[in-house]
Amino acid sequence: MQHRIVVLGAGYTGATAAGRIARRLHREDVAITLVNAEPDFVERVRMHQLATGQDLAPRPFGEMFRGTGVSLKQGKVTAVDVDRRTVTVAALDATGEAQDEELEYDTLVYALGSGWNDQGVPGTAEHAHEIASRPGALRLRERLAGLAAGESVVVVGGGLTGIEAATEIAEARPDLAVALAARGGLGDWLSEKGAGHLRTVVDRLGITVHEHTAVTAVEAGHITTADGTTVPAAVTVWTTGFAVHPIARATSLEVSGTGQIVVDRTMRSVSHPDVYAVGDAALAMGPGDKPLRMSCASGVPGAWQAADAIAARLTGDKVPTVSVRYFNQCISLGRKDGLIQYVTADDRAKAAALTGRLAALYKEIICKGAAWGVAHPTLLPVRRRRVVRQTAVVPEGSPVRTAA
Numbered sequence: 001m002q003h004r005i006v007v008l009g010a011g012y013t014g015a016t017a018a019g020r021i022a023r024r025l026h027r028e029d030v031a032i033t034l035v036n037a038e039p040d041f042v043e044r045v046r047m048h049q050l051a052t053g054q055d056l057a058p059r060p061f062g063e064m065f066r067g068t069g070v071s072l073k074q075g076k077v078t079a080v081d082v083d084r085r086t087v088t089v090a091a092l093d094a095t096g097e098a099q100d101e102e103l104e105y106d107t108l109v110y111a112l113g114s115g116w117n118d119q120g121v122p123g124t125a126e127h128a129h130e131i132a133s134r135p136g137a138l139r140l141r142e143r144l145a146g147l148a149a150g151e152s153v154v155v156v157g158g159g160l161t162g163i164e165a166a167t168e169i170a171e172a173r174p175d176l177a178v179a180l181a182a183r184g185g186l187g188d189w190l191s192e193k194g195a196g197h198l199r200t201v202v203d204r205l206g207i208t209v210h211e212h213t214a215v216t217a218v219e220a221g222h223i224t225t226a227d228g229t230t231v232p233a234a235v236t237v238w239t240t241g242f243a244v245h246p247i248a249r250a251t252s253l254e255v256s257g258t259g260q261i262v263v264d265r266t267m268r269s270v271s272h273p274d275v276y277a278v279g280d281a282a283l284a285m286g287p288g289d290k291p292l293r294m295s296c297a298s299g300v301p302g303a304w305q306a307a308d309a310i311a312a313r314l315t316g317d318k319v320p321t322v323s324v325r326y327f328n329q330c331i332s333l334g335r336k337d338g339l340i341q342y343v344t345a346d347d348r349a350k351a352a353a354l355t356g357r358l359a360a361l362y363k364e365i366i367c368k369g370a371a372w373g374v375a376h377p378t379l380l381p382v383r384r385r386r387v388v389r390q391t392a393v394v395p396e397g398s399p400v401r402t403a404a
Helices: 012-024 044-053 136-143 162-172 193-205 294-314 358-377
Strands: 003-008 030-036 070-083 084-091 098-104 107-110 115-116 152-156 177-181 206-212 217-218 221-225 230-233 235-238 242-244 275-277 328-332 338-343 348-356 388-390 401-403
Touching: 003 012, 012 030, 012 107, 012 115, 012 294, 012 358, 030 107, 044 136, 044 162, 070 098, 107 294, 136 235, 152 162, 152 358, 162 177, 162 193, 162 235, 162 328, 193 338, 193 348, 217 358, 221 401, 230 235, 294 358, 328 358, 348 358
Parallel strands: 003 030, 003 107, 030 070, 107 275, 152 177, 152 235, 177 206
Antiparallel strands: 070 084, 084 098, 115 242, 217 221, 221 230, 328 338, 338 348, 388 401
16 A cells, blocks of 8 residues: 655645655655645745735646646645544535545645734734735735825834835835834844844835834724824734644644644654644754744755655655754845845854845845745655555664565
């Protein structure tokens, strides 16, 4: 029998894991099913570009995984039963209607990722826009296109997503009054050079910055801050962080307070050894025993680690472990400017930073490279290995196996 591997979610991490597993294992030995709600790959790191009217190149999974042995199941994951080893998917039938379908697995890779987090602030769900998803970015795109000159846009959140959104909107629509509301100081985690360049760009683009500002309510036409100040906002864009998909919390998997699946160094669940979690869905520890932040920078190496660990355990090889570390933070400041903040292994800013047009080019190369890497997860061709069958349940490190 083929070993059934089901991968949930085809973002950067899920798609990478599925493709990498397929390239490491013999096609006759495994059945790899990739479950995703959409039929093509979404470059999530470009959603601020999509929102401002830029068109992104289509990347259909049918072309991306042609000839690899990965089978795409288009549908929405509605339930996971890790005790029965089943996944329930509302899959599209031939007529386009969603029908519940149950998939059985031997190994599960959970990569459902995260969405926007409204932080429970009143009015946010009803009145704010998000760019954590393609549908959200397209809704914002339509709303921005309908704004008249002089109308106001407030981006709430002073992190990477908020900065990229505010600068992209201000550059694309210089006729709008763009503001950024940050709970802390603008770029206060950056180096002196990085923060200085950020302020220069923000000033040049005419963005009003409300620093040390907590937003306590969002309404149609304005936001309200903790001190009672009302800030006009024909459009509010909410970028204050991400919340993981809630399905994991509804299972018997061990999860953190944030709902992330707790994993070991190989991205394997600490409570269910047949489950791996990658990307934003996983609580993985990095350098300095600090949790890795939700990002493509940590998610993709984690997907490589999970795929290689699964392949090694199925083929009887030694399981590799590679420490995930950070090198830089890449920030778009519109299409013509950027900021590359170099960081320590545990993500603290160094003094060095790359700025300006060269930084914008660097960021563009990184974005293109990330998308290319999903379709080429092993970089170079590798030899597919045969799966071996475990004949007894024994402690890890001393399995008794026979050839499949």
